[in-house]
Amino acid sequence: MTRITLGGAVLRGAVSTALTASLMAAPALGAPPVDLSKWSPEYVRSIAGTQEFDTAADCGKVTPLDYKGRLTFWYQGVFEGDPDLLRQYYKDFFETFRKTYPNIQLEEQALTYNDLLDKFRTALLGNAAPMAVRLQILGGTEFASKGYLQPLKPEDVGYSTEDFWPGAMKAVTWDGVTYGIPTNNETMAFIWNADIFKRAGLDPDKAPATWDDVVKYSKQIHDKLGIAGYGLVARKNAGNTPYRFMPQLWAYGGGVFDETAASPTYKQIELDSQQSKAALQASYDMYVRDKSVPVSALTNQQADNQPLFLAGQLGMMISHPSDYNVMLDLQKKATGTDKDKAQTVIDNMRYGLIPTGPDGKRAVVFGGSNIHILKPEYVEGGKVDEPAAKAIICMWTSPEWSLKMAYAGSNPGNLNGFKTKWMKERLDNIKFLDVTTSMLPYGIPFPALPQSPEIMNIIIPDMLQNALTGAMTVDQAADDAAKKVKDLMGGGL
Amino acid sequence: MTIVTGKAEARRRLRSARSGVLRKVWKHRADYAYVLPAIAVMLIVIAYPIYYTIELSFFNTPPGLQLRDKTFVGIDNYTAILTSQVFWRVTLNTMIWTVASTFISFVLGFAAALALHRDFIGRGILRAILIIPWVISAVAASYIWKWIYHSDFGVIGAVLVGLGLADRPPNFIDSVSTVLPSLIVVNIWREFPFAMIMMMAGLQTIPDQLLRAAKVDGANAWQRFWHVTFPHLRNVSTVTILLLAVANFNSFIIPWIMTGGGPSNASHIWITHIYELAFGRQRWGVASAYSVLLFLILMTLGYFYVRALSGNERKDGSA
Numbered sequence: 001m002t003r004i005t006l007g008g009a010v011l012r013g014a015v016s017t018a019l020t021a022s023l024m025a026a027p028a029l030g031a032p033p034v035d036l037s038k039w040s041p042e043y044v045r046s047i048a049g050t051q052e053f054d055t056a057a058d059c060g061k062v063t064p065l066d067y068k069g070r071l072t073f074w075y076q077g078v079f080e081g082d083p084d085l086l087r088q089y090y091k092d093f094f095e096t097f098r099k100t101y102p103n104i105q106l107e108e109q110a111l112t113y114n115d116l117l118d119k120f121r122t123a124l125l126g127n128a129a130p131m132a133v134r135l136q137i138l139g140g141t142e143f144a145s146k147g148y149l150q151p152l153k154p155e156d157v158g159y160s161t162e163d164f165w166p167g168a169m170k171a172v173t174w175d176g177v178t179y180g181i182p183t184n185n186e187t188m189a190f191i192w193n194a195d196i197f198k199r200a201g202l203d204p205d206k207a208p209a210t211w212d213d214v215v216k217y218s219k220q221i222h223d224k225l226g227i228a229g230y231g232l233v234a235r236k237n238a239g240n241t242p243y244r245f246m247p248q249l250w251a252y253g254g255g256v257f258d259e260t261a262a263s264p265t266y267k268q269i270e271l272d273s274q275q276s277k278a279a280l281q282a283s284y285d286m287y288v289r290d291k292s293v294p295v296s297a298l299t300n301q302q303a304d305n306q307p308l309f310l311a312g313q314l315g316m317m318i319s320h321p322s323d324y325n326v327m328l329d330l331q332k333k334a335t336g337t338d339k340d341k342a343q344t345v346i347d348n349m350r351y352g353l354i355p356t357g358p359d360g361k362r363a364v365v366f367g368g369s370n371i372h373i374l375k376p377e378y379v380e381g382g383k384v385d386e387p388a389a390k391a392i393i394c395m396w397t398s399p400e401w402s403l404k405m406a407y408a409g410s411n412p413g414n415l416n417g418f419k420t421k422w423m424k425e426r427l428d429n430i431k432f433l434d435v436t437t438s439m440l441p442y443g444i445p446f447p448a449l450p451q452s453p454e455i456m457n458i459i460i461p462d463m464l465q466n467a468l469t470g471a472m473t474v475d476q477a478a479d480d481a482a483k484k485v486k487d488l489m490g491g492g493l
Numbered sequence: 494m495t496i497v498t499g500k501a502e503a504r505r506r507l508r509s510a511r512s513g514v515l516r517k518v519w520k521h522r523a524d525y526a527y528v529l530p531a532i533a534v535m536l537i538v539i540a541y542p543i544y545y546t547i548e549l550s551f552f553n554t555p556p557g558l559q560l561r562d563k564t565f566v567g568i569d570n571y572t573a574i575l576t577s578q579v580f581w582r583v584t585l586n587t588m589i590w591t592v593a594s595t596f597i598s599f600v601l602g603f604a605a606a607l608a609l610h611r612d613f614i615g616r617g618i619l620r621a622i623l624i625i626p627w628v629i630s631a632v633a634a635s636y637i638w639k640w641i642y643h644s645d646f647g648v649i650g651a652v653l654v655g656l657g658l659a660d661r662p663p664n665f666i667d668s669v670s671t672v673l674p675s676l677i678v679v680n681i682w683r684e685f686p687f688a689m690i691m692m693m694a695g696l697q698t699i700p701d702q703l704l705r706a707a708k709v710d711g712a713n714a715w716q717r718f719w720h721v722t723f724p725h726l727r728n729v730s731t732v733t734i735l736l737l738a739v740a741n742f743n744s745f746i747i748p749w750i751m752t753g754g755g756p757s758n759a760s761h762i763w764i765t766h767i768y769e770l771a772f773g774r775q776r777w778g779v780a781s782a783y784s785v786l787l788f789l790i791l792m793t794l795g796y797f798y799v800r801a802l803s804g805n806e807r808k809d810g811s812a
Contacts, residue, residue, distance in 0.1 A: 118772040237753055299644075308646070451557060469756045471758075
């Protein structure tokens with residue numbers, strides 16, 4: 001049972017308000033299409049299905065529908081951990097684009113989250129990049145700061161800056177200039193198996209309130225049932241690792257810099273703070289001391305946790321609402337008694353808010369993707385067909401498609417997406433969507449720095465691996481990571 | 494006077510030598526024309542990248558800047574590499590990986606070749622089966638082995654726990670002490686058929702009459718192997734070992750797919766580390782310096798390879 005004290009409640013309220021203010025602080029004057037101050041599952045339900053949009057007509061004003069051109073386009077596409085539903089929407093999008101713009105010769109290429117950055121960087125070195133690219137949220141500032149991207153703001157494709165999450169706009173802004181448009185934004189939630197909780201002697205209907213509870217619950221599940229408690233992920237070069245560790249780090253009051261502040265300066269490195277070390281210690285306790293998480297956490301990503309969870313071998317994990325659909329897809333593929341076992345797990349699947357830290361701080365990564373146009377000199381052939389690029393960007397970031405392309409696993413980048421009929425349909429079809437939309441105000445964007453991809457994909461996982469393998473103590477691992485960040489920011493070799 | 498005469502004589506000899514070379518080139522002009530396209534392609538796809546890599550190794554390339562904004566740092570990249578702890582760790586890993594993979598693959602391949610050289614029922618089928626690891630895609634093999642080794646629900650772990658031989662699945666690739674040996678096993682599994690094929694080819698060149706003569710002279714099986722078979726295979730063995738060593742130095746797919754060099758850099762070898770430095774961390778300058786060092790090592794191995802091949806040719810020519 002969680003005791004609520006007045007002090008704790010005030011602190012939690014203050015932290016939550018600060019985070020919400022940070023995320024929602026609009027960079028420009030203007031009213032957003034939805035009232036972000038009223039954000040709640042009830043509010044989201046009340047606005048769903050209240051407005052109609054005609055995507056083809058809207059985009060036709062940006063690029064005429066009979067425009068003749070050619071476009072090369074790379075995007076972070078669906079991967080093995082995504083549900084079939086999402087695959088279908090991606091297929092539908094490109095079919096619809098080709099029908100809407102029959103004279104644009106589109107050459108698209110899908111790449112997985114973990115491969116896209118490497119391939120894109122290599123292509124840029126050889127001036128062989130595509131004309132337009134949809135990157136993970138981490139990538140925007142890296143490529144904008146290096147001068148590879150053209151300035152591009154929502155107004156350029158018929159929308160307004162206020163139509164997008166202010167926090168997401170920060171991720172596409174470098175030196176005061178906007179270089180891209182958010183396509184989708186999401187926050188994850190906490191998932192648990194109620195049946196495992198019950199058998200382990202825990203309250204099946206309550207998520208652990210704090211990260212310390214996660215450590216305790218994980219141990220209890222492991223000790224009583226002999227299975228893994230929490231789905232820790234610590235693989236290097238995998239987006240899944242920072243998305244799961246950073247909420248823990250922030251909740252304990254730590255951070256890489258001051259990215260949780262309303263106006264971060266990114267000047268002070270916080271990875272070696274006592275709070276950051278406490279967060280790392282929690283992972284150490286689960287992996288080394290209690291052995292209550294999958295041993296394979298160091299080479300695992302979330303896609304590896306999904307079958308473990310479905311097999312009833314994992315009690316808790318952090319993920320998207322889409323994991324429910326992934327479980328349904330996997331269950332359909334199961335045979336014999338496995339099918340029934342999987343159904344039992346699905347029936348017992350519960351979603352809740354991500355736990356808080358010891359001081360009541362709740363945080364989650366404000367994730368998502370952005371879409372950008374490259375400068376001609378870095379593109380194969382040295383030319384960019386801007387009208388064609390704007391046509392696909394207008395369509396992808398439209399209320400309709402920014403929602404459909406995020407149907408199962410994310411949320412529309414364009415806030416008008418929440419008003420569409422498809423949002424209403426989605427609220428009925430996607431179980432637990434309320435929980436993840438409720439996490440949005442707690443979202444913290446990754447530091448808007450060109451060095452962020454290396455920090456999040458390499459330095460943070462390295463720190464975890466160094467501590468969890470015993471190669472370093474928790475203190476040494478945190479200090480080592482802080483030093484690496486310092487060297488990186490200093491532009492060292 | 495004498496000096497002047499000597500110089501004149503030297504110039505005359507040089508002119509004569511030059512005209513001799515030119516005459517030879519002219520005589521073989523058609524041959525040169527045939528290989529010219531290949532040389533041109535090699536210059537573009539090999540010589541220029543080598544030159545560019547060497548050049549880049551003397552520059553600092555901060556990840557926040559474009560490559561064109563690089564700054565000249567002299568030998569700082571080399572100094573940074575040689576004074577970094579990670580370098581020595583990765584170098585030790587590379588040595589263990591290369592030596593163990595090469596030696597064990599060769600021994601197993603040689604043993605298999607000797608066994609399959611004998612005539613017995615099912616030899617063809619067995620030979621075909623043993624070649625499978627070599628022809629299978631390295632990427633597919635890496636994923637399969639990753640699941641075989643999986644620390645929570647891998648095949649090996651399940652079998653050991655099922656048979657009551659272990660309480661929990663062994664930790665193969667999530668431990669700093671077992672990850673490298675585990676990857677070496679996969680590499681050997683993939684490479685020993687290559688050694689086997691090479692040695693089988695070598696065994697077929699040994700004249701039967703020599704072995705029969707040795708048998709008539711009273712040599713036992715070991716003596717026939719040691720004094721007849723093995724000396725005949727010395728050159729093919731050298732070539733096989735050198736090819737395996739070069740392949741292992743350059744090995745990327747298995748460690749990268751199975752562990753990405755982790756956990757905690759315990760399975761990083763030079764190639765994976767260079768890849769991470771360049772494409773993950775965008776330290777193109779440092780990665781280039783690493784590549785230059787690796788290039789020098791491989792060129793040394795290449796020299797011995799060519800020498801071994803030339804030795805073969807000289808021997809064949811004199812026989």
